Amino acid sequence: METTLRGVGVSHGVAIGEVRHMGTAVLEPPAKQIPAEEAEREQGRARQAVEAVAADLNARGNLAGGEAQAVLEAQAMIAQDPELMADVDRRIAVGSTAERGIYDAFSHYRELLAGAGEYMAGRVADLDDVRNRIVARLLGVPMPGVPDSDEPYVLIARDLAPADTALLDPTLVLGFVTEEGGPTSHSAILARALGVPAVVALPGACELAEGAVVAVDGSTGEIFVSPSAEKQAELEKQSEERKAALAASTGPGATSDGHKVPLLANVGGPADVPAAVEAGAEGVGLFRTEFLFLDDSQKAPSEEKQVEAYRQVLEAFPEGRVVVRVLDAGADKPLDFLTPADEPNPALGVRGLRTLLDHPEVLRTQLTALAKAAEGLPVYLEVMAPMVADRQDAKAFADACRAAGLQAKFGAMVEIPSAALRARSVLQEVEFLSLGTNDLAQYTFAADRQVGAVSRLQDPWQPALLDLVSLSAEAARAEGKSCGVCGEAASDPLLACVLTGLGVTSLSMGAASIPYVRATLAKYTLAQCERAAAAARAADSADEARAAAQAVLSGE
Ligand code: PEP
Ligand code: MG
Numbered sequence: 001m002e003t004t005l006r007g008v009g010v011s012h013g014v015a016i017g018e019v020r021h022m023g024t025a026v027l028e029p030p031a032k033q034i035p036a037e038e039a040e041r042e043q044g045r046a047r048q049a050v051e052a053v054a055a056d057l058n059a060r061g062n063l064a065g066g067e068a069q070a071v072l073e074a075q076a077m078i079a080q081d082p083e084l085m086a087d088v089d090r091r092i093a094v095g096s097t098a099e100r101g102i103y104d105a106f107s108h109y110r111e112l113l114a115g116a117g118e119y120m121a122g123r124v125a126d127l128d129d130v131r132n133r134i135v136a137r138l139l140g141v142p143m144p145g146v147p148d149s150d151e152p153y154v155l156i157a158r159d160l161a162p163a164d165t166a167l168l169d170p171t172l173v174l175g176f177v178t179e180e181g182g183p184t185s186h187s188a189i190l191a192r193a194l195g196v197p198a199v200v201a202l203p204g205a206c207e208l209a210e211g212a213v214v215a216v217d218g219s220t221g222e223i224f225v226s227p228s229a230e231k232q233a234e235l236e237k238q239s240e241e242r243k244a245a246l247a248a249s250t251g252p253g254a255t256s257d258g259h260k261v262p263l264l265a266n267v268g269g270p271a272d273v274p275a276a277v278e279a280g281a282e283g284v285g286l287f288r289t290e291f292l293f294l295d296d297s298q299k300a301p302s303e304e305k306q307v308e309a310y311r312q313v314l315e316a317f318p319e320g321r322v323v324v325r326v327l328d329a330g331a332d333k334p335l336d337f338l339t340p341a342d343e344p345n346p347a348l349g350v351r352g353l354r355t356l357l358d359h360p361e362v363l364r365t366q367l368t369a370l371a372k373a374a375e376g377l378p379v380y381l382e383v384m385a386p387m388v389a390d391r392q393d394a395k396a397f398a399d400a401c402r403a404a405g406l407q408a409k410f411g412a413m414v415e416i417p418s419a420a421l422r423a424r425s426v427l428q429e430v431e432f433l434s435l436g437t438n439d440l441a442q443y444t445f446a447a448d449r450q451v452g453a454v455s456r457l458q459d460p461w462q463p464a465l466l467d468l469v470s471l472s473a474e475a476a477r478a479e480g481k482s483c484g485v486c487g488e489a490a491s492d493p494l495l496a497c498v499l500t501g502l503g504v505t506s507l508s509m510g511a512a513s514i515p516y517v518r519a520t521l522a523k524y525t526l527a528q529c530e531r532a533a534a535a536a537r538a539a540d541s542a543d544e545a546r547a548a549a550q551a552v553l554s555g556e
Helices: 036-064 066-079 082-093 098-114 117-121 124-139 186-194 229-247 270-278 289-293 303-316 353-358 360-374 391-403 417-421 437-445 452-458 463-479 493-501 511-521 526-537 542-553
Strands: 003-006 008-011 014-021 153-157 173-178 198-200 213-217 222-225 263-267 283-288 321-325 380-385 409-414 432-435 482-485 506-509
Touching (some): 008 186, 173 186, 173 213, 198 213, 289 303, 303 321, 353 360, 360 380, 391 409, 437 452, 437 463, 493 506, 526 542
Parallel strands (some): 173 198, 263 283, 321 380, 482 506
16 A cells, blocks of 8 residues: 655655665674574574575676676685684584674684784675675675665665765665655765755654665655555656756856856765766865765875876866865764764864864875866866864965965865854955855754754754855855855755855755756846845744745745
8 A cells, every 4th residue: 555754855856666775784693592402403504694695795796797706706705714614613513593603703703814914904894794794694684784786776774874875886776765864964965966866864764664665756755655556657757847847957057137156066076077067067066075085994095096086076177166175074974094983972073174183194185186186277176174163273274275385265164153153254264165054054053964853953944044154145245255055055946046145156066956956046036036035034944934935936
């Protein structure tokens, strides 16, 4: 029977497909004792699970070919290591269950490897992965991490960390649904980057049956479980109609009376560039460079590797603007070698620019790499720092940029209310502001952006947030400088009109949202946007602000 669930739609479009759950980390199996007569059966279970996992790894290696094949075959060999299996058998013979025997034998082997030099220690992650796969199979729970599937699916997760999402294959993931996460969480941002429909903060998402067919409407936030054939056809038709209307709008971003508002793309690296170019982005408004740092949480990528990635993005926009944000590590994007492990509240701790000022060598390498990447290119490079709190922070960043010999405009992200309240003071040190409305909402409302239960407060339509946007845009105007928005607020077409009315000078968003924003902005004059902005600010809640802006723009 068809049922409808409702969460928060964060990435437009409709996806219809089977549910696949993101496997959670394998729990430690209980250390219960089994009677001696069960040992043989348990040893058989263990062997079967090992064989099945090894066969699966080999099969996936065959499919993948190349370097991936070698890695997967090496993993299959670990699974079948005779000494390891003999240890599993011994442990089961003295009373372990199959899953506990595997878990303990692998843990013992892990300790040996970890202490056996750098190369062997590097194999520990492979060993853990093999162990998790075997234990998951024995416990009958989904494999940890991204689902193993050759068929496209709708991914369901409690939440998705950037490290998980880096592994997703965009050709297989039709859409996302998460139980946690608000509209500004990284799951939402990634869904937009992948251009797949997504719904977050959906209570009960994790209880959806594996394999059930769902239709995800990322525009309305609705999920239809077991939709009828008619419902599927109706949703697909609506989605096609929306796409056709969007395809009709092209060119630079502007209001109907020609007030220009450049529409820029948020990217995480070179892989996101083709979609940005295709969507007609006029440049990049936020290059989240931390995605380059996720491959290895023990050290920064080399200067050469960084130069290559930056250059690929810069070259894609020869005439355009590219705004690169220096590493934003910490809080929900921790890096082992930089982020303190014992902070009581990481979102309020050493993150963003604070981390870089504590590790000047990491900032220096990044700025030097950027300077080298931009050498000889006509591109208009801008570099900005995340989590600037005050003028002192802005000065420290600008000094570091100058010291690295960077020929670029230096800017500050406004993500902390203090920076918005004292924007003119911050602007004494830098040439532009960029509003990170995701963190700005988090810190204004004391509402963790990762927690679905407080998503009401992360709603970027909250009038208090609009007040801070207005303060920043006003300050920039008074200083003759620019103030863009690169938080997720910019990707909501109606809100984009309100932000324009508040005086914001550019809008940067996931590529998939650009056509929606362009089409909506082109329908209204600047004066209408200003009236909508004033009406939204006069409201007392996010819902009222949205309704008030809508009423003004639709001429009610
Ligand atoms: C923001 O906080 O709005 C922002 C753009 O940065 P991030 O989402 O990467 O924290
Ligand atoms: Mg931020």
